[in-house]
Amino acid sequence: MAWIEKLHATYEACKGHEPPGAEPLMPVSHTPQQAHIEITVDGQGNFKSAKIVKKEETVVPATQQSSIRTANEAAHPLCDKVQYCAADYPAFGGAKPAYFQSYQTLLSAWCASCFTHSKAQAVLAYVKKGTVVADLVSEKLLHLDADGKLLTEWNGDETPEIFRLLTGKKDKYGDTKRDQGDAFIRWIVWSADDLCSEVWKDSRLQEAWIGFDSANNTEKGICMVTGDPDAALASSHPKRIRHPGDGAKLISSNDGSGYTFRGRFTDSDGKQAAGVSYVVTQKAHSALRWLIKRQAYRNGDQAIVTWAVTGKPVPDPWADSLSLILGIETTAATTTEDGQVFVGDGGQAFALRLRNAIAGYRAKLDPTEDIVVMGLDSATPGRMAITFYRELKGSEFLARVEAWHTQYAWPQNFGKDKRFVGVPAPHDIAEAAFGRRLDEKLKKATVERLLPCIVDGQVMPRDLVVSVVRRATNRVGLEYWEWEKYLGIACAMFRGYSKSLGKEYDMALERDKNSRDYLFGRLLAVADNIEGRALKQAGETRDTTAARLMQRFADRPFSAWRSIELALRPYQTRLRSSEITAGFLLSREKALDEIMGLFHADDFNDDRTLSGEFLLGYHCQRQALFASAPSATNDQPSDESTQERAPS
Numbered sequence: 001m002a003w004i005e006k007l008h009a010t011y012e013a014c015k016g017h018e019p020p021g022a023e024p025l026m027p028v029s030h031t032p033q034q035a036h037i038e039i040t041v042d043g044q045g046n047f048k049s050a051k052i053v054k055k056e057e058t059v060v061p062a063t064q065q066s067s068i069r070t071a072n073e074a075a076h077p078l079c080d081k082v083q084y085c086a087a088d089y090p091a092f093g094g095a096k097p098a099y100f101q102s103y104q105t106l107l108s109a110w111c112a113s114c115f116t117h118s119k120a121q122a123v124l125a126y127v128k129k130g131t132v133v134a135d136l137v138s139e140k141l142l143h144l145d146a147d148g149k150l151l152t153e154w155n156g157d158e159t160p161e162i163f164r165l166l167t168g169k170k171d172k173y174g175d176t177k178r179d180q181g182d183a184f185i186r187w188i189v190w191s192a193d194d195l196c197s198e199v200w201k202d203s204r205l206q207e208a209w210i211g212f213d214s215a216n217n218t219e220k221g222i223c224m225v226t227g228d229p230d231a232a233l234a235s236s237h238p239k240r241i242r243h244p245g246d247g248a249k250l251i252s253s254n255d256g257s258g259y260t261f262r263g264r265f266t267d268s269d270g271k272q273a274a275g276v277s278y279v280v281t282q283k284a285h286s287a288l289r290w291l292i293k294r295q296a297y298r299n300g301d302q303a304i305v306t307w308a309v310t311g312k313p314v315p316d317p318w319a320d321s322l323s324l325i326l327g328i329e330t331t332a333a334t335t336t337e338d339g340q341v342f343v344g345d346g347g348q349a350f351a352l353r354l355r356n357a358i359a360g361y362r363a364k365l366d367p368t369e370d371i372v373v374m375g376l377d378s379a380t381p382g383r384m385a386i387t388f389y390r391e392l393k394g395s396e397f398l399a400r401v402e403a404w405h406t407q408y409a410w411p412q413n414f415g416k417d418k419r420f421v422g423v424p425a426p427h428d429i430a431e432a433a434f435g436r437r438l439d440e441k442l443k444k445a446t447v448e449r450l451l452p453c454i455v456d457g458q459v460m461p462r463d464l465v466v467s468v469v470r471r472a473t474n475r476v477g478l479e480y481w482e483w484e485k486y487l488g489i490a491c492a493m494f495r496g497y498s499k500s501l502g503k504e505y506d507m508a509l510e511r512d513k514n515s516r517d518y519l520f521g522r523l524l525a526v527a528d529n530i531e532g533r534a535l536k537q538a539g540e541t542r543d544t545t546a547a548r549l550m551q552r553f554a555d556r557p558f559s560a561w562r563s564i565e566l567a568l569r570p571y572q573t574r575l576r577s578s579e580i581t582a583g584f585l586l587s588r589e590k591a592l593d594e595i596m597g598l599f600h601a602d603d604f605n606d607d608r609t610l611s612g613e614f615l616l617g618y619h620c621q622r623q624a625l626f627a628s629a630p631s632a633t634n635d636q637p638s639d640e641s642t643q644e645r646a647p648s
Contacts, residue, residue: 003389004276005225006309006372007284014287014311025290027206028282029213031062032244032289033079033184036165037141039132040188040197043118045125048190050139052161057244058186058200061209063106064217064236064278068249075103077110077209078120078199082142083181087130092137093149096181104128115212117205119189132185142180152177214279223277225284231277238285241384242292242303242376248384250376251281292376299427302377302444304388304451309370314397315361317373317454318447320412321350321405321422325357350409350421358402362395369394373455375448388451397455404454408496410507411623412488415481421507424489426450432489433467436482459500465493469612473554475547491619494612505613509620511594516603517610520557521617522595524550527564529625530588534571537581554614558607587628 015025026032035058040048058079065074075084083089083096084103104127111121126132133150136142143151143160153176154163162183168176187199196202214232223231237251288305292298296305297318308314315324365371375388392400408423424432430446431438438446452458472490475483495505510518528546535544545567546553553560575585596604 004284007287008280009309011283011287026059026286028279029210030059031067032057032240033060034244035186036183037185039185041122041126043122043191045122047135050136050141055165068236068239073099073102075099075106077106079186082183085127085185086132088133092133094181095179110212113212115208117208119199119205122189123187150180152179217278221275224274225276225280233275234278234281237281241289247381248378250384299444300440304375306373312364315401317401318426320425322420325353354405358398361398365394367395371397390455400457407499408492410488410492410495413484432486433464460497465497468493474551491615505616509624514598517613518617519595519598521614522621525618525621526588526591531571534574554610556607557610558605
């Protein structure tokens with residue numbers, strides 16, 4: 001029950017203190033609904049007007065039963081669908097069951113109690129007249145066929161708004177029908193002395209309903225969250241947690257038939273397992289719904305949310321470093337003329353920006369502040385599970401976020417408008433490991449595997465690192481911008497993984513490093529640079545030999561280097577014949593000789609497969625070459641360049 005206790009405490013801390021402009025926390029005994037029609041009546045219940053609202057989410061009063069209904073007569077007490085609010089719905093041939101009697105009984109009981117409200121009385125007076133559908137038809141919001149019956153499909157030219165808003169359902173013949181009885185109605189009660197005419201915004205009306213609903217929840221017991229021995233227990237728990245159409249629930253129970261309980265319990269309401277008070281579960285689920293909408297990472301049905309129990313801001317652990325730091329400042333020393341960021345300072349500027357960003361959160365968060373990380377997912381439409389749950393103190397959480405962004409930092413190139421030094425977001429890592437078209441289930445599973453790496457500081461799974469490195473190595477078949485993105489992610493993952501094993505790498509070129517894999521990467525970068533300059537000079541846009549053979553080079557570097565070196569000869573001759581590029585070629589040939597001289601005796605002839613370290617050497621050497629070029633624009637590949645790609 002720890003999670004529900006933390007959510008209840010979050011509601012109590014944040015209710016009434018929501019940030020300016022933020023959606024307020026939903027009151028208890030209410031539920032969110034998508035409204036389609038807005039009807040205006042006066043204080044005496046006389047119809048004034050009606051209009052279509054385009055699926056606007058509305059918080060409406062609800063009972064325990066109506067908030068979880070699927071298709072039954074449990075009516076909401078005020079705002080509801082046409083099939084509930086309209087007494088004349090059957091007279092107009094409504095295809096769905098009519099539940100007006102259930103709706104009227106509940107609303108009448110509320111209005112007859114000591115918790116009554118004038119707006120509820122006005123709505124009751126209007127619906128008792130039995131003209132809801134007739135009035136909506138006269139306003140041309142609902143539509144009839146030639147026999148005066150409500151249409152379930154539109155065959156005309158211009159589709160009315162109500163048919164565009166309602167969700168279609170297939171009948172037994174496979175035809176899509178849209179029953180107008182599904183249209184949800186909300187009310188405006190106009191009064192000269194009332195500044196708030198919208199019933200869903202009237203706080204006094206909300207308090208009146210909460211009082212009436214609480215008075216009718218009479219079943220008492222021990223609340224396992226608060227310890228109250230005489231709490232009004234919840235017989236059911238809210239749904240619509242991740243979005244208004246979400247039917248999955250965190251706490252649920254089946255009916256009493258079949259083999260549901262297998263002799264463990266005699267009741268199906270779940271109280272024998274763990275009793276939770278109605279107010280606590282309402283507040284906890286409302287807080288969770290509010291947090292997910294404001295700050296959760298979403299991927300289909302998967303939702304991962306991080307929050308401070310006191311409501312203070314916390315860094316998003318699922319964001320990339322650019323989002324965390326809120327922009328990257330560049331200087332002439334770290335930026336080429338076209339804006340390409342490279343690193344010549346080992347990442348000190350990034351580390352300073354990251355430290356300042358984390359310090360900003362530390363100034364607001366107490367070291368002992370409770371931070372919660374919670375992951376939700378559902379395998380079926382009706383059941384939701386907590387797939388990940390951690391409680392941390394503020395100092396511990398910030399330290400782990402900072403460690404993640406420091407350990408896996410590397411220059412990233414996500415396109416012309418997004419280049420930064422730092423860590424990519426988890427969904428980008430999943431895409432780099434398995435491609436842009438990866439299955440949603442695989443994407444969710446990959447993100448879940450990354451959660452312990454960020455929140456618990458665990459080592460990155462080795463198979464993910466290998467997969468990202470292999471994809472970045474196989475350039476053929478990838479768009480240039482896509483390969484650049486994957487290259488940065490692969491370097492970040494391999495560098496961070498190596499650091500977990502005690503091996504450090506700088507983000508700048510390490511000219512004295514004589515590791516075989518690192519040196520082979522440097523050789524490939526220089527060869528790519530030489531041929532790329534020659535192709536650019538000739539106006540050709542095809543891939544270089546180094547780019548085409550990168551996968552083969554990673555598998556058998558010595559054998560592939562012979563092919564690359566032989567292919568360079570005509571391009572070297574072309575560059576040597578021009579006075580403009582002769583100096584460029586001389587510096588690159590000098591770099592090749594320097595790198596060759598760093599190999600140990602037998603390392604260069606070793607044809608074993610290269611590790612991801614060669615990508616670090618390649619990337620660092622390439623950035624160093626761009627920085628040393630007389631004009632960076634002559635050598636820096638641009639995002640706008642279109643390069644011919646061999647079919648994959």
